[in-house]
Amino acid sequence: MSDQVQDKLARLGVSLPSKLLDELDTMISERGLTNRSQVIAELVRQAVTKHAAVEPGAxxxxxxxxxxxxxxxxxxxxxxxxxxxxxxxxxxxxxxxxxxxxxxxxxxxxxxxxxxxxxxxxxxxxxxxxxxxxxxxRTLLPPLHAHGDEPGEILSKKKGVK
Missing domain, CATH: 3.30.70.1150 (ACT-like. Chain A, domain 2)
Incomplete structure (x- = not known):
């Protein structure tokens, strides 16, 4: 893993009932994942998105x-x-x-x-x-173009491309 990616990660300790942990490990094995962090991160993302979905105007x-x-x-x-x-x-x-x-x-x-x-x-x-x-x-689609812009112009402006 690159240093850049590691800098963006944070550690979290989680305590679970042993039966639930066994079920989690079985699911990880059946899905072919390499570690618990992948599943836990996915579940947290889903919970955060569900929470944002109840926020008016989100x-x-x-x-x-x-x-x-x-x-x-x-x-x-x-x-x-x-x-x-x-x-x-x-x-x-x-x-x-x-x-x-x-x-x-x-x-x-x-x-x-x-x-x-x-x-x-x-x-x-x-x-x-x-x-x-x-x-x-919660991750949005990038704007494709605005009224009067050439297609792709906003994306190239955003990336600093001329």
Whole structure:
């Protein structure tokens, strides 16, 4: 590990019941991870993100994963109209057809937690939508461009590239 990365790490001591520690070690082994720190850091990140998600006005990036019936045209139309209503929050979408007349769609989103929850709630209310799952992170997408900027100009300004 480089000195630069080590400087950014901090040590933490954790006491756990022995049964829970055994379960953690089993999970680490089954997932093929090399140490407990990876899992603990992941769990802490998830807890911090979940905490930020309840903070009013918190801006988060994430994905919305949906499974819905694709044999009824009104469902795709209603989903498209809902996404259009949330155009500022919807960055992109990926759609695939599943078996048994179902579709899986994943939206890449960014916005306030209130807007993202509203988007999920409105899509969840569409008859034929079976599952919706929102996963968020506090790490945001970089700005791609602002009105009047050439694509990539903001990123090159941020990095000091001319």
């Amino acid at each position: 801006v988060l990036a994430g994905t919305i994963t949906m499974i819905y019936q694709n044999n009824k045209g009104y469902i795709r139309n209603a989903l498209a109209q809902t996404q259009q209503h949330f155009i500022k929050e919807t960055i992109s979408s990926q759609h695939v057809f599943l078996e048994e007349d179902h579709s899986l769609e994943v939206l890449l989103v960014q916005g306030t937690i209130e807007r993202l929850n509203d988007l999920c709630d409105q899509m969840r209310a569409i008859r034929g939508v079976h599952q919706i799952n929102l996963v968020t992170t």
